[in-house]
Amino acid sequence: MAKEESGDQASKPVDAPTARRRQDAIGRRLRQMYEDVVREDVPTDFMKFLQEADERGGGQGQSPKPNGGKTPGK
Amino acid sequence: MTDDKTFQKDLVAAIPHLRAFARSLCNDPTMADDLAQEALAKAWKARESFEAGTSIKAWTFMILRNQFYSEKRRSWRTAPLDVEMAENTLLANDDPTAPMELLELRNALAKLPDEQKEALILVGAGGMAYEEAAQICGCAVGTIKSRVSRARRALEVILAEAGSRKNNAERDIPADKAFDDILEQANALAGGSGRSRARDV
Numbered sequence: 001m002a003k004e005e006s007g008d009q010a011s012k013p014v015d016a017p018t019a020r021r022r023q024d025a026i027g028r029r030l031r032q033m034y035e036d037v038v039r040e041d042v043p044t045d046f047m048k049f050l051q052e053a054d055e056r057g058g059g060q061g062q063s064p065k066p067n068g069g070k071t072p073g074k
Numbered sequence: 075m076t077d078d079k080t081f082q083k084d085l086v087a088a089i090p091h092l093r094a095f096a097r098s099l100c101n102d103p104t105m106a107d108d109l110a111q112e113a114l115a116k117a118w119k120a121r122e123s124f125e126a127g128t129s130i131k132a133w134t135f136m137i138l139r140n141q142f143y144s145e146k147r148r149s150w151r152t153a154p155l156d157v158e159m160a161e162n163t164l165l166a167n168d169d170p171t172a173p174m175e176l177l178e179l180r181n182a183l184a185k186l187p188d189e190q191k192e193a194l195i196l197v198g199a200g201g202m203a204y205e206e207a208a209q210i211c212g213c214a215v216g217t218i219k220s221r222v223s224r225a226r227r228a229l230e231v232i233l234a235e236a237g238s239r240k241n242n243a244e245r246d247i248p249a250d251k252a253f254d255d256i257l258e259q260a261n262a263l264a265g266g267s268g269r270s271r272a273r274d275v
Contacts, residue, residue, distance in 0.1 A: 019230070022230050022233075022234075023226055023230065026179075026198075026226060026229050026230060026233070027198055029175065029176065029179045030179065030194065030195075030198045030199040031198070031199055031201065032176065033098065033176050033179055033180065033199060034094045034095075034098060034195070034199035034200055035094075036176070037090070037093055037094035037097045037098075038090040038091060038093075038094045039090070040090070040093070042089050042090060042093065043107060045107070045111065046089055046107075046110075046111060046114065047086075
């Protein structure tokens, strides 16, 4: 919200190795942020939903799976 | 029939990525999961239009993204990142070493324009190819490349400022040193839980 971009300290140009090092760190953290969520157990809601989708969507005589692929609880 | 089963299996396999993408787009984990579930529902309904052999992950991301922006237009979906809530989210993570620095990253991401943010999330966080990200965002590959690079530079500036502000409040340290402090934490992390993971990405 506060659009105060670039305090002069922060926007001060840095040398290439420093910039690369910073970008490496940012890259690592970005992947970590994403991977942390990928590794979480999928809430069972998601599976319930697919099960319902299966029942509703598969109107061609296929029977829904009795178990919608439960994730292991915590 | 079998196709539906295969499709469903692939769809289920994409769920963790859908959640991660959604979580990066809107900061509130509950809203993110709602969004991901809605995208799943749409994907399931639209399964006839999925082209076999193409990436189901990219396809579902496209659906989620459209969903996100259409709802964002309607109401407002992204909560401004509430620090306390974000801390709780991190604490709720089973990972006891969940680093607070991720909060800073999310904060910084939230300040980026949407199109830069999503490009960086797809490529930099999700590890997608530029071509795939371009397809998801419906723009040229060159556009994605430039958005990613602008996003990276902007993040660097925002994080350096954040580091400087924090450290000025606590001690008297120039911005560059502050950023390096953050970096050291990141490197320590990479040396621990991060490293093995980095290899299989």
